[in-house]
Amino acid sequence: MRCVGCQAEFAQIDGPTHEYMLSSPGCWAAYGEVLAREYSDNRLAQLHRLTVDTYAVQHPGVNVPAARRSVAVHLSRLYLLLEAGWSMERANNAMLAITEFKDRCDWLEPPSMTGTLSVLEVLQAASNEEHENRARARAESVWKAWAAHHDTVRNWCASL
Ligand SMILES: [Zn+2]
Structure with missing residues (x-):
């Protein structure tokens, strides 16, 4: 079954x-397993937020207020982590400021996710190192998929 x-x-x-991050049940279950593995291992725990951000914008859903806010928050953090090179701590500290502008963000028409790495590929990693490499590659692939909106996200974050 192809994930929407x-x-x-x-x-x-x-x-x-999920209510607004639309996916197939199999994809949502695989995501839950990836999160469980990241929670249970100290080394993988640092990936948790990156995994959450990536999943949210890989499954943006449709234009409803909760989905608009979700995409604004998670795409902003992906930008800070992947392109602006912020540390996880610094990006987390910006969440309050992001929360303040998220309601004013327009809905961004979601791009095709064809060719991005899925949670299944992370789940099938044979070692922690492979899990980490795939989780990071997955985040990069999804951020790249949103290229048409990169300038908009940079503008959102310009005041941070
Ligand atoms: Zn999916």
Whole structure:
């Protein structure tokens, strides 16, 4: 079953999905397993927010207020981490300021996610090192997919 968000193929299962980050149930379940692994290992724990940000903008959903705010917050943090080179701590400290402008952000028409790495590829990593490499490559691939909107995100974050 092709995921409506990331476009990757997942086993057809019955299960929950997120309210506005639209995905297939198989993708949502795989994401939960990736998060569980990151929670259970100190080295992988530092990836947690990057994984969350990446998933959110890889599964942006449709133009409703909660999805607009989610894309604004998570795309901004991806920008700070991946392009602006901010540390995780500094990017976290900016969350309050991002929260203040997120309501004024326009909906960005989501790009195609074809060719981005899925959570399944992270989940199938054979070691922690591979997990980390794939999680980072996945984040880069999704940020790159949003290229048409990079200038808008840079403008959002210009005041930070
Ligand atoms: Zn997906």
